[in-house]
Amino acid sequence: MIRAVFFDMDDTLYDTSGFAAIARRAAVKSMVHNGLKCSEDEGYRRLMEIVKEKGSNYDKHFNILVERINGNPDPLIVVNGIITYHNTKFAMLKLEPETFSILLYLKSQGYKVGLITNGKELKQWEKLVRLGMYPFFDDVVTSESVGIEKPNPEIFNIAMERLGVTSGTSLMVGNNFDADILGACNAGMQSMLINSRLTQEQKETLEEMGCLYNVREINNLLDLMKIL
Amino acid sequence: MIRAVFFDMDDTLYDTSGFAAIARRAAVKSMVHNGLKCSEDEGYRRLMEIVKEKGSNYDKHFNILVERINGNPDPLIVVNGIITYHNTKFAMLKLEPETFSILLYLKSQGYKVGLITNGKELKQWEKLVRLGMYPFFDDVVTSESVGIEKPNPEIFNIAMERLGVTSGTSLMVGNNFDADILGACNAGMQSMLINSRLTQEQKETLEEMGCLYNVREINNLLDLMKIL
Numbered sequence: 001m002i003r004a005v006f007f008d009m010d011d012t013l014y015d016t017s018g019f020a021a022i023a024r025r026a027a028v029k030s031m032v033h034n035g036l037k038c039s040e041d042e043g044y045r046r047l048m049e050i051v052k053e054k055g056s057n058y059d060k061h062f063n064i065l066v067e068r069i070n071g072n073p074d075p076l077i078v079v080n081g082i083i084t085y086h087n088t089k090f091a092m093l094k095l096e097p098e099t100f101s102i103l104l105y106l107k108s109q110g111y112k113v114g115l116i117t118n119g120k121e122l123k124q125w126e127k128l129v130r131l132g133m134y135p136f137f138d139d140v141v142t143s144e145s146v147g148i149e150k151p152n153p154e155i156f157n158i159a160m161e162r163l164g165v166t167s168g169t170s171l172m173v174g175n176n177f178d179a180d181i182l183g184a185c186n187a188g189m190q191s192m193l194i195n196s197r198l199t200q201e202q203k204e205t206l207e208e209m210g211c212l213y214n215v216r217e218i219n220n221l222l223d224l225m226k227i228l
Numbered sequence: 229m230i231r232a233v234f235f236d237m238d239d240t241l242y243d244t245s246g247f248a249a250i251a252r253r254a255a256v257k258s259m260v261h262n263g264l265k266c267s268e269d270e271g272y273r274r275l276m277e278i279v280k281e282k283g284s285n286y287d288k289h290f291n292i293l294v295e296r297i298n299g300n301p302d303p304l305i306v307v308n309g310i311i312t313y314h315n316t317k318f319a320m321l322k323l324e325p326e327t328f329s330i331l332l333y334l335k336s337q338g339y340k341v342g343l344i345t346n347g348k349e350l351k352q353w354e355k356l357v358r359l360g361m362y363p364f365f366d367d368v369v370t371s372e373s374v375g376i377e378k379p380n381p382e383i384f385n386i387a388m389e390r391l392g393v394t395s396g397t398s399l400m401v402g403n404n405f406d407a408d409i410l411g412a413c414n415a416g417m418q419s420m421l422i423n424s425r426l427t428q429e430q431k432e433t434l435e436e437m438g439c440l441y442n443v444r445e446i447n448n449l450l451d452l453m454k455i456l
Contacts, residue, residue, distance in 0.1 A: 063350075075349050075350055075353040075368075075373075076353060076357065076362060078350060078353075079350055079353045079354045079356075079357050080357060082350070082354065083354060083357060083358060121303050122291075122303055122306060122307055122310070125303040125304060125306075125307045126307045126310065126311065128307075129304065129307050129308060129311060130311060134304060140303075145303075
């Protein structure tokens with residue numbers, strides 16, 4: 001019997017990638033209007049190369065983009081990108097009704113609810129607070145705060161210990177096969193893959209690890225209610 | 229005859245300190261509501277000690293405040309402070325009508341207009357863009373971009389050279405006696421002190437330097453029009 005449900009955050013509880021894509025497109029449009037010498041499509045493509053190169057937590061993507069395309073990091077163009085990115089992102093930040101419903105349902109049914117997320121402590125907390133989600137969580141574990149990242153099973157063990165639950169009664173919900181599903185499997189938890197489908201290869205991996213029967217696929221968070 | 233007018237930004241064109249004070253008070257209120265264990269007045273006083281200790285460009289004032297008062301840097305409290313600070317600051321950012329009027333007047337009369345500011349390149353540009361002031365400026369010199377700070381006369385020389393003007397036809401307007409007035413005097417420029425009054429000691433200093441006659445006091449930016 002499941003007593004605790006742990007969630008991944010980005011692209012599980014909140015469409016981080018989708019919102020980031022819109023905010024980056026808006027930023028590129030503003031930079032092109034302010035003198036970035038390329039089309040909006042090329043600007044976006046080049047920006048995504050830089051994001052891939054430097055990682056999403058790097059804070060100078062726009063500086064590099066402007067420098068690469070215009071030959072110098074014109075501050076007027078860079079700050080127009082930064083301002084538009086933030087304005088767009090904050091304007092869109094809103095909890096999806098289905099996320100709200102499932103978190104409320106879990107609390108009303110007496111489940112313990114935890115968050116296990118790879119990312120910077122304050123950046124992840126900022127999302128929880130801006131989205132108004134944090135009161136639903138009994139505990140929040142960020143990789144930065146504990147110094148261990150998913151899929152290392154240790155981060156799952158820490159999260160379960162902090163909530164006072166065991167792996168046999170714990171469920172992990174996430175969108176990333178390696179980080180969320182393999183990690184949870186190695187910690188002995190059940191897991192649910194959301195917004196993604198298991199490939200044949202992934203099924204075989206889980207079978208070899210002896211935990212395929214512990215993993216389920218769901219289309220959206222509300223499907224959790226039908227299964228729990 | 230004056231042909232170019234150079235401005236300082238913070239507390240000259242824009243009430244940086246006043247807006248920061250309001251945004252910090254709002255941030256402390258939010259942190260106290262979210263569990264900071266002190267009164268709002270004590271929180272603000274302790275925050276200002278930290279700002280003084282670390283400088284205003286440091287980015288972890290709130291972390292330190294929460295750690296000092298609560299014994300640990302509870303991320304929920306820290307991010308509530310950060311979010312409220314930024315929301316309040318951006319909500320208030322608006323060009324004062326008198327600043328707009330004087331910049332428009334100078335442009336309409338054919339003056340060259342420059343900015344000479346101590347601060348971080350992108351942070352200062354962000355203010356110019358968010359306030360909508362940047363189109364008025366023929367050139368912007370930040371200390372970070374040239375590696376020299378006011379009152380070093382070299383930063384004034386660079387600014388004048390970039391606008392193609394000489395010290396004999398240039399006026400510096402700023403609120404800080406040391407940075408703006410002494411610096412401009414040492415670069416051979418005329419200057420105007422705004423939002424502040426010369427003390428007797430400052431007058432004597434200027435007299436010894438032989439440039440007291442080159443310095444005037446104004447109450448607000450609009451007084452510039454009467455004098456030019």
